[in-house]
Amino acid sequence: MANGEGGSGPGPTIWPVGFAVGIVCILAGLIVSPVAVAAGVIIAAIFGFLWAREATREYRGTAEQAAPETAAAPEMAPAPVAPRPAAAPEPDMFDEGLDTTYSRSVFLEASTLGLAALIGGLVTLPVLGFVVLPSFQDQEYPDVNLGPLENFPENKWMITTFFRDPAAGEVDHRVAYIRNNGNLSFTIISNRCAHLGCPVQPNGLVAGNQRKTVKVIQEKQPSQVTLTPAAPSGFGCPCHGGQYDLEGNRTAGPPVRALDRYEYSIVSRNLVLNKPYSVAHVYGTGADAKIKAYPLTGPGQHVDGAESWLYPIQPPGR
Amino acid sequence: MPPLPTRNRQPSKAMQLVMYPLDWLEERSGLVGGTKYFLFRNVPRDSGWFHTLGSATLTAFIVQALTGVVLAMYYHPSPETAYASIQYITNDLTLGWLVRGMHRWGASVFIILLFFHAARVFIFGAYKYPRELNWIVGVILLILGMLEGFTGYLLPWDQTAYWATVVGINLNGTAPFVGEFLSQFLRAGAEINGDTLTRFYALHMLVIPGALIGLILLHLYLVVRLGVTSPPWSEEAAGRERPEPEPVDTGRTGLVQPAPRGGYKR
Numbered sequence: 001m002a003n004g005e006g007g008s009g010p011g012p013t014i015w016p017v018g019f020a021v022g023i024v025c026i027l028a029g030l031i032v033s034p035v036a037v038a039a040g041v042i043i044a045a046i047f048g049f050l051w052a053r054e055a056t057r058e059y060r061g062t063a064e065q066a067a068p069e070t071a072a073a074p075e076m077a078p079a080p081v082a083p084r085p086a087a088a089p090e091p092d093m094f095d096e097g098l099d100t101t102y103s104r105s106v107f108l109e110a111s112t113l114g115l116a117a118l119i120g121g122l123v124t125l126p127v128l129g130f131v132v133l134p135s136f137q138d139q140e141y142p143d144v145n146l147g148p149l150e151n152f153p154e155n156k157w158m159i160t161t162f163f164r165d166p167a168a169g170e171v172d173h174r175v176a177y178i179r180n181n182g183n184l185s186f187t188i189i190s191n192r193c194a195h196l197g198c199p200v201q202p203n204g205l206v207a208g209n210q211r212k213t214v215k216v217i218q219e220k221q222p223s224q225v226t227l228t229p230a231a232p233s234g235f236g237c238p239c240h241g242g243q244y245d246l247e248g249n250r251t252a253g254p255p256v257r258a259l260d261r262y263e264y265s266i267v268s269r270n271l272v273l274n275k276p277y278s279v280a281h282v283y284g285t286g287a288d289a290k291i292k293a294y295p296l297t298g299p300g301q302h303v304d305g306a307e308s309w310l311y312p313i314q315p316p317g318r
Numbered sequence: 319m320p321p322l323p324t325r326n327r328q329p330s331k332a333m334q335l336v337m338y339p340l341d342w343l344e345e346r347s348g349l350v351g352g353t354k355y356f357l358f359r360n361v362p363r364d365s366g367w368f369h370t371l372g373s374a375t376l377t378a379f380i381v382q383a384l385t386g387v388v389l390a391m392y393y394h395p396s397p398e399t400a401y402a403s404i405q406y407i408t409n410d411l412t413l414g415w416l417v418r419g420m421h422r423w424g425a426s427v428f429i430i431l432l433f434f435h436a437a438r439v440f441i442f443g444a445y446k447y448p449r450e451l452n453w454i455v456g457v458i459l460l461i462l463g464m465l466e467g468f469t470g471y472l473l474p475w476d477q478t479a480y481w482a483t484v485v486g487i488n489l490n491g492t493a494p495f496v497g498e499f500l501s502q503f504l505r506a507g508a509e510i511n512g513d514t515l516t517r518f519y520a521l522h523m524l525v526i527p528g529a530l531i532g533l534i535l536l537h538l539y540l541v542v543r544l545g546v547t548s549p550p551w552s553e554e555a556a557g558r559e560r561p562e563p564e565p566v567d568t569g570r571t572g573l574v575q576p577a578p579r580g581g582y583k584r
Contacts, residue, residue, distance in 0.1 A: 030495070132503060134506065134507075134513075135502050135503045135505065135506050135507055136499075136502060136503075139502075139507055139508040141508075168397070168511055168512060169397055169398060169512075170397075171397050171480075171510060171511055171512060172509075172511070196484070196485040196488040196489060197484045197485060197487075197488040198481055198484065198485060199481075239481070239485060297498075298488060298491035298492070298497070298498045298501060299488045299491065299492075300488055300489070300491060300492035301491065301492055301497070301498070310494035310495065311494065311495070311497070311498065312495065313495070313498075314498055315498055315499055315502045315508075
């Protein structure tokens with residue numbers, strides 16, 4: 001059979017070219033836009049189908065065409081044996097229209113398997129959905145009231161701990177480093193290291209004896225915010241030694257970008273944390289800092305440059 | 319068929335009495351013969367201590383399974399009480415420190431033995447034809463074993479557990495394209511929360527052990543089917559045919575019928 005294919009193989013066609021264009025479109029779309037991915041999938045599917053149809057034309061051909069091929073096989077064999085009786089059922093299966101019969105046992109086998117697949121699917125799909133989907137739903141970050149502005153003296157760093165959802169308990173404890181730049185400008189840096197997510201620490205004095213606790217209402221639950229003055233010269237991560245300056249830019253170690261930041265708003269003279277966002281690099285300092293905000297991205301993932309092409313899509317819902 | 323040679327060894331009445339339940343079982347299930355077939359196999363003459371690493375690994379797994387089942391009777395997979403329940407097991411329960419210690423240190427023993435066993439197979443070239451599939455199954459077992467370590471590490475719910483899991487999940491997150499989806503699935507959300515703990519608990523004690531047990535059975539089936547490889551320095555030809563075991567006439571009535579197929583021939 002393998003020898004026979006060389007001579008009677010399918011002729012050249014245009015379909016593989018279209019298929020390749022579709023694949024290129026998918027790969028480009030992963031970087032550019034999901035629409036291009038969808039278009040690429042459609043193009044690749046159509047041309048792939050046409051290509052497969054072209055390539056298998058001979059095998060799907062009529063029984064007259066198939067017969068010489070099976071006859072050729074014994075000729076190739078060094079010791080011709082009796083014309084293979086095992087091959088006899090094969091023509092029946094493909095020989096449409098003549099004496100095709102669909103025996104009872106084949107029907108029962110197919111219907112049993114089909115029914116089992118249907119039942120299996122009916123059971124498996126909801127379970128899979130239950131396992132996977134909740135991880136991706138309702139993941140947006142709620143706003144957090146951090147208390148009155150007066151608690152944030154100008155040009156001082158405050159280590160601010162808070163809860164987003166007090167009902168979740170200690171596992172929801174979060175930390176942000178906040179500096180009041182004056183004129184209602186705040187630098188709010190997340191303590192999540194941009195390497196692998198450990199908590200970065202302030203490099204410098206922490207005035208633990210001046211800690212202040214503010215009672216707030218968060219998600220309709222009583223909660224508290226603690227504010228500890230600090231005088232850091234930068235931030236450092238205890239896990240793998242990543243170092244950052246006071247704007248959160250990486251200065252040493254393995255992190256791939258600057259520290260994440262929080263959007264903020266001021267509501268009735270209270271400082272309110274909004275969504276966190278990711279930052280590649282901060283230009284300038286304090287109130288004059290120029291920051292391009294990227295959607296919140298997991299630690300260890302680039303948000304700019306060629307490496308960011310590896311992470312084109314972030315999970316939905318945040 | 320020529321008459322089979324027999325060794326006449328009539329057991330005593332007392333022995334027959336003891337053997338009666340086994341005969342009863344064998345006649346109805348073939349399980350006694352099957353167990354003998356599994357345990358009393360021919361191995362190469364010069365196989366040695368290196369060949370015991372596999373069964374040592376299996377023993378370590380059994381220890382983990384048994385101690386794990388017992389620990390699950392006292393452990394609370396909830397963010398509020400998990401740490402306290404571990405303290406309770408360790409400090410208050412009789413011999414709790416020992417069982418938890420066996421599980422905690424046995425985990426390292428299991429992983430270390432997995433690597434030693436894999437190294438033995440690799441260095442002896444025992445992964446070659448026809449045992450490639452068993453190597454593949456073994457690699458999956460190694461990965462599942464390490465996943466057991468990863469998921470089990472979170473369960474004490476202390477600072478080490480929490481931050482090690484943060485780092486571990488974020489390592490997954492740096493995988494191109496799908497990483498963040500994988501890590502969000504593992505976390506059961508955008509951040510580690512109470513559901514992460516229960517998820518890891520379920521994976522640690524139900525999903526991964528189930529897969530491990532199934533694959534260990536497949537692994538053992540392939541070992542029995544393909545036999546043990548000779549060491550590289552062996553002068554014996556590999557792949558020797560397994561001779562028929564010598565039939566033994568024990569005088570036990572229940573064993574006169576040969577097992578229909580696959581069982582212990584006699």
